[in-house]
Amino acid sequence: MNxxxxxxxxxLCGPGDVEKEIKITREVIDKWNQTHWESTGWGLKTxxxxxxxxxxxxxxxxxAINHQLIDDSDIIVAVLWTxxxxxxxxxxxxxxxxxxxxxxxxxxxxxxxxxxxAPGTHHDKNQAEKxxxxxxxxxxxxxSFTFKSRKQFRELFESHLDAAVRKLLMDNKKEKAKKPRKTxxxxxxxxxxxxxxxxxxxxxxxxxxxxxxxxNVTIERSPDHISPAxxxxxxxxxxELAEESTGKAxxxxxSEWWSRFYNRFNLTSYKDLRTVKMPDVEAWxxxxxNLIKAGRKSTDPQSWKNAKYRxxxxxxxxxxxxxxxxxxxxxxxxxxxKPFTSLTKLSKHDLERVERCVxxxxxxxxx
Numbered sequence: 363m364n365x366x367x368x369x370x371x372x373x374l375c376g377p378g379d380v381e382k383e384i385k386i387t388r389e390v391i392d393k394w395n396q397t398h399w400e401s402t403g404w405g406l407k408t409x410x411x412x413x414x415x416x417x418x419x420x421x422x423x424x425x426a427i428n429h430q431l432i433d434d435s436d437i438i439v440a441v442l443w444t445x446x447x448x449x450x451x452x453x454x455x456x457x458x459x460x461x462x463x464x465x466x467x468x469x470x471x472x473x474x475x476x477x478x479x480a481p482g483t484h485h486d487k488n489q490a491e492k493x494x495x496x497x498x499x500x501x502x503x504x505x506s507f508t509f510k511s512r513k514q515f516r517e518l519f520e521s522h523l524d525a526a527v528r529k530l531l532m533d534n535k536k537e538k539a540k541k542p543r544k545t546x547x548x549x550x551x552x553x554x555x556x557x558x559x560x561x562x563x564x565x566x567x568x569x570x571x572x573x574x575x576x577x578n579v580t581i582e583r584s585p586d587h588i589s590p591a592x593x594x595x596x597x598x599x600x601x602e603l604a605e606e607s608t609g610k611a612x613x614x615x616x617s618e619w620w621s622r623f624y625n626r627f628n629l630t631s632y633k634d635l636r637t638v639k640m641p642d643v644e645a646w647x648x649x650x651x652n653l654i655k656a657g658r659k660s661t662d663p664q665s666w667k668n669a670k671y672r673x674x675x676x677x678x679x680x681x682x683x684x685x686x687x688x689x690x691x692x693x694x695x696x697x698x699x700k701p702f703t704s705l706t707k708l709s710k711h712d713l714e715r716v717e718r719c720v721x722x723x724x725x726x727x728x729x
Contacts, residue, residue, distance in 0.1 A: 377445040443476035
């Protein structure tokens with residue numbers, strides 16, 4: 363019997379009008395556990411504010427939910443339909459604050475917008491306007507999916523949940539493989555001729571000459587810190603983020619991005635970054651770059667489209683897929699009214715949907 367069960371925490375978010383969708387997510391998660399619990403040694407634990415948050419008067423209600431659930435999550439699932447929720451003091455709704463906080467902490471977020479026909483009695487103009495603005499923001503950043511039936515939502519979530527969990531398991535496996543082995547020795551002292559002494563331990567080596575004069579000390583960086591080559595990669599990423607940004611002088615933008623990087627990874631110098639953290643840094647860089655480029659959708663739409671075309675075609679080429687077969691398949695999976703034959707004929711909205719679908723297929727193909 364395997365007693366080394368590990369837990370992946372999945373937090374469910376959404377206003378009161380998506381109770382049926384929340385129920386579906388719980389059913390899908392239960393099904394995943396039944397299928398994969400024993401074989402992987404990992405189990406999924408669902409969390410929701412009304413069942414798992416502990417009441418407190420010590421802080422803002424949403425802040426308590428953030429600290430107790432969001433910050434302790436591995437995957438966030440957010441569903442929105444006709445309601446957006448009530449302001450929290452920092453955001454227009456609790457769901458918005460939860461999604462924004464999770465994205466800032468680089469927790470995986472699976473977000474969905476329902477296109478089910480809403481009952482007329484639930485119409486609220488103020489809620490509708492706020493929801494539309496947030497939906498546009500999320501869709502422009504290519505971070506959300508839509509569904510027209512609860513059957514479609516179940517199918518989408520089953521697929522996305524499985525991919526998200528497998529990514530977590532793969533990242534966990536890679537991180538374990540990169541952890542340096544402990545030797546159990548802390549200090550080794552050697553004495554050689556000419557009064558030279560070497561002390562080595564805890565990843566640092568100090569060499570000095572044992573004389574009455576003030577010794578010359580050199581400290582070699584621990585081998586688990588990033589190499590000069592990785593230091594350059596990080597520096598190049600920060601420079602690229604600054605060059606892609608606008609609104610300030612390049613030097614100010616570079617300084618601003620370094621500050622964000624240091625805050626995100628709790629560093630005072632990028633040279634102190636450990637090798638095992640490089641995948642996290644690369645993921646952070648890719649996310650920030652994608653968010654910047656997504657903003658060009660309205661400011662430079664043609665460049666935005668061209669970048670999408672290149673990305674889709676590159677991934678299709680790697681997967682060995684021809685548009686004559688793949689485009690009709692994508693049209694069917696995305697429930698398009700009419701199959702498309704060219705990417706350039708797609709609307710912005712459909713182009714985003716196609717790209718997300720291609721990205722999903724590409725990640726599955728890579729695995």
